[in-house]
Amino acid sequence: MPSSKPTLSEQAMAAANAGNLIEAIKHVREETGLGLKEAKDSVDAYLRDGHSPSPTSVSPAEMPVAAMLALKNGVLIEAIKHYRTHNRCGLKDAKEAVEHYLDSNPLAKQQFQTAAKANGKPFLKGLLVLIILGLIVIGYWYAGGEMP
Incomplete structure (x- = not known):
């Protein structure tokens, strides 16, 4: 009977905890002979x-500096990318962590929103x-001038 x-x-375990699921699965297969599934x-x-x-327990100390700078510049996708790379986690977890960071830090959220509006x-x-x-090129062409 399998244990729960x-x-x-x-x-x-180290690979799984670091977010390297492929490596963790590879170790399990090599050690146990189990199939992929x-x-x-x-x-x-x-x-x-x-x-x-x-991801709901992200503190400012755990947020990578590059991710905080990306948020300060209004680029959410870059912040998620930096968080994901730094913490070796999945896209969904990184997105949730960054969003939770913004929700729990009103000043960072305000800076992000201001920069995001300016970026557009x-x-x-x-x-x-x-x-x-x-329009200038079309007008020049229509007036009979030669195209460069």
Whole structure:
């Protein structure tokens, strides 16, 4: 009868705890001879029952500096990417952690929202410049001038 808590080797647990699920599954398969699905289920069960990193407990000390700078510049995707790389976690966990960080830090959230609003304006200015240049070229061509 299988035990309710999966037992993994130290290497497999270390890999799983670090977010390296493929490596953890590989260790389980090599050590036990289980198939891919069974090894994955074993690692998933360990993470669910034995140890599961909680994105809701992110403090400013745990947030990477690069992620905080990305948030300060209004770039949420970059912040999630930096958090994910630093903590070796999945996309969903990284997104939840960054969102929780913003929710629990009102000043950081205000800075993020202000910067995110400002980031949209350069795109519109660039688009306006392209439209004006296009109209100038069309007007020049329509007037009978030669195209460069």
